[in-house]
Amino acid sequence: MSSSPLTATPSPLLPAKSKNPPPHHHHHNPLLAYLPHCTSLRALAQLHAVAVKAGGGLQAHPAFVTRLLTLCTEQGAEAPAHLAYARQVFDRIPHPGDVVWYNTLLRGYARGGGGGGGAEEAARVFVRMMEEGVAPDTYTFVSLLKACASARAGEEGRQAHGVAVKAGAAEHEYVAPTLINMYAECGDVRAARVMFDRMDGECVVSYNAMITASVRSSLPGEALVLFREMQAKGLKPTSVTLISVLSACALLGALELGRWIHDYIRKMRLDSLVKVNTALIDMYAKCGSLEDAIGVFQDMESRDKQAWSVMMVAYANHGYGREAISMFEEMKKQGMKPDDVTFLGVLYACSHSGMVSEGLQYFDSMREYGIVSGIKHYGCVTDLLARSGQLERAYKFIDELPIKPTAILWRTLLSACAGHGDVDMGKRVFERILELDDSHGGDYVIFSNLCANTGRWEEMNMVRKLMSEKGVVKVPGCSSIEIDNMVHEFFAGDGSHPHSQEARRMVDEVIEQLKLVGYVPNTSHVFHVEMGEEEKATSLRYHSEKLAISFGLLNTAPGTTLRIVKNLRVCPDCHSMAKLVSMVFNRRIILRDLNRFHHFEDGVCSCGDYW
């Protein structure tokens, strides 16, 4: 079914299955000189055919097998069939005695070739290696651990760690960072940190691994602490460090720090690296400055697929769906072959701009490019349908997927049900979510609000009861604003910020002025429904967005753009409040939501109230 070169070059490449080990032709074969030039399986097969004609094959020659395995495994995740073929070749070798063969094969799994089962396959290869009495080296451990990392297989990873310790390889300068990375990829930052703390702390790569681990685990503040620490130690950041730190800035929405890193990058003359520029585009876009993102993109000497994809998503995130699509068309015109990530970007752009039919067409066209759609693509299509109000169709779409849907998929649909006020569909969906994951506070909140807004009081009470029975808690709303290189965080209602009293007073003042132009608090999205109307109004008044916006108004010069980052989706009341603030106080407000950006200016928002 695949059209890989494998089908074109079947069995002749396989060494004969014999009980006797093949004779070791270590005699010189002049054809071996051509091996390095065989950069495809097809070429290798041709060489083999020539060898057969000349009398005597090549397939038993170690150099030939190595080349074959390398070619197959370096395709990694893109061509699982190649990897399977390499494995087949390998399994037919009676007594593989060369570490390189094992390492090469393990590398294929390390690159994600085995998918979710990659770690187990890698472990099996390792066991075979032990049985054959072949001694593993550091590359063996690196690849084995990477295989566990890319398969997110924590259990196998821990076992591999144990084996590495026994072999005395765990502290090796290449193995140790890989261990940190493995634990981070498997979601265990604490284990990663334990590994990190056990090291001398003079190694840039370990710092890089730990910084990345922190960013991956949504601990960007921790990443920045590590970054300062390594600078204090005199360790020189590499491009990888800077890329990770930029990613931390992106998470925090720390534009000023991001600009500082950008200057540093220029000073270090790292600004010609494509990946560094891609990280810069991502940082600027996620910190709310689409202009700067475009600037970096335009100044790039060359751009790869990732750069295009990141720019496309940046446009989409800021509400420029059409521009995002034209980026996609442009990159195709320039001869770039879109991949799974590129399509994720296009679908994302379509769903956020209400381009339903285009989105569905792009989704269908994935097959023409030989891309298998994954759960994330399905997520985009679900969003595309659901957001535009085709709830029933979205439900069917999820229900009939060729793979088991995740709670996230249903969650997407649930949000849309809330947006369209369809409590019946919402209920069906809510039940589907509970079957898969009943620990997510947001689901209860959304559904209970939907019930409240449609007058389904008994159901609402049931949901709330269920929620407290299960001990599920609501994630508190948190908004941050960066002023003079300091990130200020505000939580809904609480007074934890040193300036929160000040911010509260400012909110009171702002609200009074907004009331003059017709602002009426809209309490329909206040979760604590057992509150009285007055209490509800108070809770709403001190939503984290309002605190952050007011604090920003108070502490910046008139006319300064306010950049806010929120950890949840913005509530309708805060959204209309921000629109009014932009008009009354003549400020641009750029608010980053869990999902997208809202640019408020002159009383309107760039999302067109579609979010």
Next chain:
DNA sequence: ATAGGGTTAG
């Protein structure tokens, strides 16, 4: 013949 760290639906 091989190696460690980097962007991605909601």
